[in-house]
Amino acid sequence: xxxxxxxxxxxxxxxxxxxxxxxxxxxxxxxxxxxxxxxxxxxxxxxxxxxxxxxxxxxxxxxxxxxxxxxxxxxxxxxxxxxxxxxxxxxxxxxxxxxxxxxxxxxxxxxxxxxxxxxxxxxxxxxxxxxxxxxxxxxxxxxxxxxxxxxxxxxxxxxxxxxxxxxxxxxxxxxxxxxxxxxxxxxxxxxxxxxxxxxxxxxxxxxxxxxxxxxxxxxxxxxxxxxxxxxxxxxxxxxxxxxxxxxxxxxxxxxxxxxxxxxxxxxxxxxxxxxxxxxxxxxxxxxxxxxxxxxxxxxxxxxxxxxxxxxxxxxxxxxxxxxxxxxxxxxxxxxxxxxxxxxxxxxxxxxxxxxxxxxxxxxxxxxxxxxxxxxxxxxxxxxxxxxxxxxxxxxxxxxxx
Numbered sequence: 001x002x003x004x005x006x007x008x009x010x011x012x013x014x015x016x017x018x019x020x021x022x023x024x025x026x027x028x029x030x031x032x033x034x035x036x037x038x039x040x041x042x043x044x045x046x047x048x049x050x051x052x053x054x055x056x057x058x059x060x061x062x063x064x065x066x067x068x069x070x071x072x073x074x075x076x077x078x079x080x081x082x083x084x085x086x087x088x089x090x091x092x093x094x095x096x097x098x099x100x101x102x103x104x105x106x107x108x109x110x111x112x113x114x115x116x117x118x119x120x121x122x123x124x125x126x127x128x129x130x131x132x133x134x135x136x137x138x139x140x141x142x143x144x145x146x147x148x149x150x151x152x153x154x155x156x157x158x159x160x161x162x163x164x165x166x167x168x169x170x171x172x173x174x175x176x177x178x179x180x181x182x183x184x185x186x187x188x189x190x191x192x193x194x195x196x197x198x199x200x201x202x203x204x205x206x207x208x209x210x211x212x213x214x215x216x217x218x219x220x221x222x223x224x225x226x227x228x229x230x231x232x233x234x235x236x237x238x239x240x241x242x243x244x245x246x247x248x249x250x251x252x253x254x255x256x257x258x259x260x261x262x263x264x265x266x267x268x269x270x271x272x273x274x275x276x277x278x279x280x281x282x283x284x285x286x287x288x289x290x291x292x293x294x295x296x297x298x299x300x301x302x303x304x305x306x307x308x309x310x311x312x313x314x315x316x317x318x319x320x321x322x323x324x325x326x327x328x329x330x331x332x333x334x335x336x337x338x339x340x341x342x343x344x345x346x347x348x349x350x351x352x353x354x355x356x357x358x359x360x361x362x363x364x365x366x367x368x369x370x371x372x373x374x375x376x377x378x379x380x381x382x383x384x385x386x387x388x389x390x391x392x393x394x395x396x397x398x399x400x401x
Contacts, residue, residue, distance in 0.1 A: 001120060001121055001124065001128060005116055005119070005176055005177060006116075006120040006131060007172070007176070008072075008116075008172045008173045008175070008176035008177045009072065009113040009114075009135075009173070009177060010117065010131050010132050010135030010136075011135060011168070011169050011172055011173075012072055012073070012076050012109060012113055012135075012169045012172070012173050012177075013110075013113055013132055013133070013135040014135040014136065014138055014139040014142075014169070015139060015165055015166045015169035016079055016105075016106055016109050016110075016136075016166065017135075017136040017138075017139030017140045017143060018139040018140075018142055018146065018162070018165055019079055019080065019083050019102075019143065019163065020048075020139075020140070020143065021139065021147075021226065021251060022144060022146065022147035022162060023044075023099065024041075024144075024230050025143075025144050025151065025240070025244060025247075026147060026151055027041045028041060028230040028231050028240075029147075029151055029152060029156075029240060030156060033155075033156070034091075034092035036092070037353065038228075038231060038349050039346075039349050039353050040092075041349060042227055042345055042346045042348065042349025042350065042352075043346055044096045045342060045346070046342040046345060046346035047096060047342075048100055048102075048103045048342075049223070049339065049342030050100075050103075050338075050342055050343075051100045051101070051104055051107065052103035052104070052106035052110070053107065053334075053335040053337075053342065054107070054335060054339060055103075055104050055108065055335070056107045056110055056332070056334055056338070057111075057332045057335055058107075059071060059075070059112065062111075070178060071108050071109070071111070071112035072108070072109050072113045072116065072173045073169075073170050073173035073174045073177065073178075074105075074108065075104075075105040075106065075108030075110075076105060076109050076166050076169055077105070077166070077170045078102065078104065078105030079102045079109070079166070080105075080163040080164075080167075080170075081102070082099065082101050082102030083159060083162075084159055084160035086098035086102070086156075086159060087157050087158075088157075095156075107335065110334050111334070111335075112177075113132060114129070114132060114315055114334060116177050117129055117132030118316065127266050128262075129262055129315050129316050130258050130259045130261060130262020130263060130265075130312040131259065131262070132312075133258035133262070133308075133311055133312045133315075134255050134258055136255075136258075137252070137254045137255030137256075137257070137258050138252060140226075140251040140254065140255070141248045141249070141250075141251035141252030141253075141254070142248060142252075143251075144230070144243075144244040144251065145244045146162060146165075146244075147162065147240075147244060148239075148241045148243065148244020149244065150162055151240075152239075152240030152244070207378065209377075210375070210377035210378060211314070211317075211378075213371075213374045214274075214314075214375055214378075215333070215336055215337050215340060216340045216344070217367045217368065217374065218278065218307070218367070218368055218371045219340045219344060220340070220341065220345075220348075221281075221285060221307065221365060221367045222254075222307055223338075223342055223345045224341070224345045224348045224360075224361070224364045225285070225361070225364070226247070226251075226345070227342075227349065228348060228349060228352065228357060228361060229243070229246075229247055229250075229288075229361070230243050230244075232357045232361060233247075246296065246300070249297065249300050249301065249304075250288070250300045250301075250304045252304070253300060253301040253302070253304025254305070254308035256305050256308075257277075257304060257305035257307065257308030258308045258309070261277070261308065261309030261310060261311065261312050261313055262313070262316075264309075265312065265313045265316065269380060270313045270317065271378040271379065271380055273310070274313060274314075274375045274378065275372045275375045275376060276372070277306045277307075277309040277310055278306070278307075278310060279368070279369055279372035279373075280306050281303055281306035281307045282365060282366055284299045284300075284302040284303035285299075285303040285307065285368070286365040287299040287303075288300055288365075289358060289361055289365065306368075307368060310375075314333060314337075315333065317378075348364060
C-alpha cells in the first residue's frame with residue numbers, strides 16, 4: 001500500500017469537504033443578510049453541488065489521460081480561492097456564482113483523489129478507498145462545526161479564514177500525488193467472452209439501472225439531511241453553534257461508516273452489507289428528527305454509520321466495472337451521487353415550503369429502506385481476481401512504498 005499517496009488523497013478529501021459541508025450552514029446563516037427563503041437555500045446548495053458533480057466525469061477522463069497527476073491539488077486550490085472570494089460579494093447572485101465556480105475544483109479533486117486512493121491500496125482497494133472517504137466524511141463532520149463557530153461568530157467575512165485549512169493539503173498533494181499511477185493490465189476479451197457479450201450487456205444494463213436507483217434513493221436522504229437539517233434545527237430553536245455540532249456529529253459517524261464499510265467489503269459479501277446497512281438506517285435517521293440530548297447522540301451516530309457504509313463499496317464496484325477507465329467510471333458515479341442528491345434536496349426544500357420541514361424530512365428518512373430493496377439486484381459478490389488475458393505493462397517504482 002502506498003501510504004504517502006493515500007495520505008495525500010485522504011487529507012485533501014478532508015480539507016475540501018470541510019469547505020463543501022459548510023455551504024449549507026453558510027446559506028442558512030446568510031438567509032437574513034440576503035433575505036433567502038427555504039427554497040432559495042436549497043437551490044443555492046443544489047447549484048453548488050451540481051457544478052461539483054457534473055464536472056466530475058470530465059475531470060475523471062482527464063485524470064485517466066494525465067495518469068492521476070496535478071488535478072487533485074489544483075482542484076482544492078481552485079475551490080479555496082473562490083470560496084474565500086465569495087465572502088466579499090455584495091449581492092446574493094454574485095455570492096452564489098463564485099461559490100458555484102469554486103465547486104468545479106471540488107469536482108476535479110474528487111475525480112482524481114478517488115482514483116489515486118484506490119490505486120494506492122493495491123489488492124485492498126476497498127479498504128484504501130474507505131480511508132479516502134474517512135478523510136472526506138471527517139471533513140464533512142468538522143465543516144459545520146467550524147462554520148457554526150467561525151462564520152456564526154464573524155459573519156461571512158470568516159469564509160477566507162476557513163479557506164486557509166486547504167493550504168497544507170494542496171502542498172501535500174503536489175508532493176505525493178504527482179507521480180504516475182500504477183499501470184493496470186489491459187483487459188483483452190477471449191472468444192468465449194465475446195460470445196457471451198449479449199448476455200453480459202443485458203446483465204450490465206440491469207446492474208447500471210440498479211446502481212442509478214440505489215444512488216438516487218440513498219443520496220436523497222444523505223444530501224437532503226445535509227442541506228435541510230441546519231434550517232430545521234434553527235427553526236426549532238437551536239443556535240448556529242449547536243446545530244453545527246449536531247450535524248457534525250452525524251457526519252463524523254458517517255466517516256466511521258465509510259471506514260467500516262470498506263473494511264467489511266474486502267472481507268464479506270458487499271451486497272449483503274449494502275442491503276442490511278440501508279434498511280437498518282431508517283429508524284435511526286427518522287429518530288434524529290424527534291429526539292434530543294443523549295438520545296440524539298445515540299441515534300445520530302448509528303444513523304450516520306449505517307447510511308455511509310455503502311459509499312466506498314459503490315466506488316470500488318464502479319471502478320471494477322471499468323478497470324481501464326477508473327477515473328471516468330468513478331467520476332460518473334460520484335458525480336451522479338452529488339448531482340442526484342442535490343437535486344433531491346432542492347425538491348425537498350420546495351416541498352418543505354408547502355407542507356413543512358418536519359414532514360418532508362420524515363419521508364426522506366424512509367428512502368434508504370427502498371434503496372436496500374434495490375440492492376438485491378447487485379451481484380452477490382464480485383470476484384477479487386477475475387481470470388483475464390492481460391498485456392504486461394511496467395509499473396513505475398515510485399508508485400508503491
